[in-house]
Amino acid sequence: MKRYIILLMITLVVLIFSCTKDDKVTPTNTNTIDTPATPFSLATPFGFPKIVIPTNNPLTVEGIALGRKLFYDPMLSLNNTQSCGSCHNQNYAFTDSTLRFSKGITGEIGTRNAMPIMNLAWEKKFFWDGGAATIEDQVIGPIENPLEMHETLTNVLYKLNKHPEYPKLFKRAFGTDSITSQLLMKAVAQFERTMISANSKYDKFLRGEVELSQDELKGKELYENQDKGDCTHCHTFGSTFTDFEFRNNGLDSVFTDLGRERVTKSILDRGKFKTPSLRNIELTAPYMHDGRFATLEQVLEHYNTGFVESPTLDVNISLAKKGRLNETEKQQIIAFLKTLTDYEFINNPNFKKP
Amino acid sequence: MKKIILNLIFISCVLLVSCDKEETKPTTTIATSNLNIVFNNTVSETPIQLIDTQFTNALNTKYTVTILKYYVTNISLVDENNNEWLAKNYNLIDIAEPLQNTIALKNVPNGKYTKMKFILGVDSIRNTSGLQDGFLDPSYGMIWTWNTGYIFLKHEGKYTSSFNGVKPLRLHLGTNPARAYVTLSLPAVNVGTVGNFTVDFDLNKAYSAQNIIDFNIDNDRQSSDAADDIWIANMKSNLEKSFTFEKVQ
Numbered sequence: 001m002k003r004y005i006i007l008l009m010i011t012l013v014v015l016i017f018s019c020t021k022d023d024k025v026t027p028t029n030t031n032t033i034d035t036p037a038t039p040f041s042l043a044t045p046f047g048f049p050k051i052v053i054p055t056n057n058p059l060t061v062e063g064i065a066l067g068r069k070l071f072y073d074p075m076l077s078l079n080n081t082q083s084c085g086s087c088h089n090q091n092y093a094f095t096d097s098t099l100r101f102s103k104g105i106t107g108e109i110g111t112r113n114a115m116p117i118m119n120l121a122w123e124k125k126f127f128w129d130g131g132a133a134t135i136e137d138q139v140i141g142p143i144e145n146p147l148e149m150h151e152t153l154t155n156v157l158y159k160l161n162k163h164p165e166y167p168k169l170f171k172r173a174f175g176t177d178s179i180t181s182q183l184l185m186k187a188v189a190q191f192e193r194t195m196i197s198a199n200s201k202y203d204k205f206l207r208g209e210v211e212l213s214q215d216e217l218k219g220k221e222l223y224e225n226q227d228k229g230d231c232t233h234c235h236t237f238g239s240t241f242t243d244f245e246f247r248n249n250g251l252d253s254v255f256t257d258l259g260r261e262r263v264t265k266s267i268l269d270r271g272k273f274k275t276p277s278l279r280n281i282e283l284t285a286p287y288m289h290d291g292r293f294a295t296l297e298q299v300l301e302h303y304n305t306g307f308v309e310s311p312t313l314d315v316n317i318s319l320a321k322k323g324r325l326n327e328t329e330k331q332q333i334i335a336f337l338k339t340l341t342d343y344e345f346i347n348n349p350n351f352k353k354p
Numbered sequence: 355m356k357k358i359i360l361n362l363i364f365i366s367c368v369l370l371v372s373c374d375k376e377e378t379k380p381t382t383t384i385a386t387s388n389l390n391i392v393f394n395n396t397v398s399e400t401p402i403q404l405i406d407t408q409f410t411n412a413l414n415t416k417y418t419v420t421i422l423k424y425y426v427t428n429i430s431l432v433d434e435n436n437n438e439w440l441a442k443n444y445n446l447i448d449i450a451e452p453l454q455n456t457i458a459l460k461n462v463p464n465g466k467y468t469k470m471k472f473i474l475g476v477d478s479i480r481n482t483s484g485l486q487d488g489f490l491d492p493s494y495g496m497i498w499t500w501n502t503g504y505i506f507l508k509h510e511g512k513y514t515s516s517f518n519g520v521k522p523l524r525l526h527l528g529t530n531p532a533r534a535y536v537t538l539s540l541p542a543v544n545v546g547t548v549g550n551f552t553v554d555f556d557l558n559k560a561y562s563a564q565n566i567i568d569f570n571i572d573n574d575r576q577s578s579d580a581a582d583d584i585w586i587a588n589m590k591s592n593l594e595k596s597f598t599f600e601k602v603q
Contacts, residue, residue: 056485057485127500129500131498131500131501131502132501132502133482133483133502134483134485134502136484137485137502140484140492140497140499141499141500143499144499145499145500152493152495153495154493154495180487180491180493181484181491181492181493182485182491185484185485185492186485261580262500262501262578263500263501265529265578265580265582265583266580267580
C-alpha cells in the first residue's frame with residue numbers, strides 16, 4: 001500500500017514539474033543542460049543597502065567561477081596579451097597600480113584613470129561618465145575599445161567557442177555550450193558582482209570589533225562636519241561612501257573631457273564625473289577621473305583651496321569656504337580615510353587569478 | 355489509507371486537466387499568410403553594391419559606401435479598414451548580408467493593406483541594454499560601448515572633399531531623438547495573394563529629402579556630443595522620407 005502512495009506521489013511531483021517546465025524557454029541549442037548550475041546567495045554586508053540581483057542574471061557558483069576565469073583571460077584582447085585583470089589589479093583594489101592612464105594592447109594610453117572594481121552591486125551607472133547602464137553592459141566597452149583590449153566581440157566569441165574548455169564551462173553555468181555575447185557579459189558581471197569590499201578597519205569599528213585612534217575618530221568627525229571636510233554630501237558617510245551621482249568637483253573651468261555630457265548631451269552635465277566610493281582610497285592613487293593628483297594630501301588641498309568656478313560647479317563645492325581646513329585636520333581626515341582600506345578584499349583568494 | 359490514495363488520484367487528475375488548459379488554442383479562424391518584405395538599398399535608383407562605386411549626392415559631392423547597416427523594427431501593416439497589425443520584430447538591414455535584407459513576416463492576417471509603418475532604429479524599451487539576442491546582439495557592432503544604446507544607422511565610406519581630396523566618411527546615427535518613424539503608402543497590397551513586396555531605400559534622400567547634409571561639414575558624426583544634435587534631427591526627418599514602396603512581386 002505504502003508503495004502505491006509513494007508511486008502516486010512521484011507521479012504528482014513529475015506532473016507538477018512538467019507543468020512548470022512548460023513556461024520555460026527551451027534553449028535553442030541541442031546540447032541542453034545536464035545538471036543545473038548551483039544558485040549562489042550573495043550576502044548583504046552589515047550596514048549596507050540590500051543587494052538586488054537582476055532576475056535575468058541570477059548568480060550561480062559556476063557562473064561566478066566562469067566570470068572569474070574570463071576576467072583574467074588575455075584571450076579577450078586582440079593579441080591575447082591583456083585581460084581585464086591587467087589594468088584592474090587586486091593589490092590596488094582593482095585599479096591599475098599607480099598609473100595615471102592605462103596602456104592598451106598597442107601601447108597607446110587611455111584618457112581616464114582605471115576605476116576600482118568593488119561594490120559594483122550597488123552602483124547604478126558604470127564608467128566615469130555613467131555610459132554603461134548595467135554591470136553586464138560595461139563588460140563590452142573595454143574589450144572593444146581600441147585604446148584598451150582592441151578586440152571585437154565576434155572574434156572573442158569565435159575564440160571562446162573553439163576553445164577546449166570554455167564551451168563546457170558555459171554549459172555548466174548557463175546550460176548551453178553555444179557561447180553568445182549575452183552569456184559572456186553575464187558571466188563576467190556575475191563575478192564582478194561578488195567583488196565586495198566591506199571589511200575594512202572602519203567596518204570592524206562599526207561592528208564593535210576594533211577601536212579607532214584619536215586621529216581617526218577626529219578625522220571621521222571632520223569628514224561629516226559641513227564646515228570642515230564636508231565630504232559626506234557626496235561621498236555619503238556609512239556604507240557605500242558614494243551617492244552614485246555625477247558632479248563637477250571644481251577641477252577645471254574649461255573642460256577637455258566633457259564627462260557626463262558625452263552621454264546625456266546636456267550642457268548641464270559638462271565636466272561632471274561619477275562620485276567614486278572612498279573605500280580603499282589609500283590604494284587607488286592617483287586620483288580624479290584623469291588621475292591628476294598623486295596623493296591624498298593633494299586631493300584634500302584641492303577641496304580645501306584648489307577648486308575653481310564653472311557654470312556646472314557642484315553647489316556643495318561652491319558653498320564651501322576656501323582654506324577651512326588646517327594641516328592637522330587634513331591629516332586627520334586622511335587618517336580616517338585610511339581606515340577604509342580593506343586588506344581582506346585585496347587578499348581575498350576568491351578574487352585572485354584562478 | 356484508501357482515502358489518501360483517492361485524494362492523490364483526484365489531485366493528479368486536477369493537475370492533468372489544469373496542465374491541458376494552459377495550452378492556448380487559437381480562438382479565431384482568420385486566414386493568415388506569410389509575407390516577405392525585401393529592402394532594396396539604392397542611391398537614386400542605382401543599387402548599392404560592395405564595390406568601390408562612386409555615388410554623387412545632392413550637393414554633387416562624390417562618396418562611397420563600404421558599410422551600410424540600419425535597424426528596421428516594429429513593422430506594422432494597416433489595412434483598408436484602418437486595422438493595424440504589428441510584428442514586434444528587430445531586423446538589421448546590411449548591404450553586406452543580402453539574406454538579412456528580406457524580412458519574413460509570419461501569419462499576417464489576409465487582407466488589403468494600404469500602409470506600412472516601421473521604426474528606423476530601436477524602440478526606447480530595447481535601447482537601454484545590450485544584453486539581448488537576435489539582431490540586437492552586441493556582436494553585430496551596432497551598439498556603442500561608451501554609451502548604452504544602439505547605432506540606428508551606420509554609413510562608412512569616403513567622400514571627395516571640396517577642400518582637400520578624399521576623406522573618410524563615418525556617420526553613426528543613434529540616441530532617442532534620432533528614432534525615425536517611417537510610414538509608407540501601399541497600393542492596397544493583398545496579403546493572401548501576394549507573397550512579397552519590395553521597399554526602396556534611397557541613401558541620397560537620407561542626406562537630402564528635407565534637409566541637405568553637407569559631407570564637408572558632417573563627415574564624422576558619432577551622435578555623441580551636443581554638436582551632433584542638429585545633424586541628428588536633420589537625419590531623422592530625412593530618413594522618414596527616404597523609403598518608398600517599389601513593387602509587389
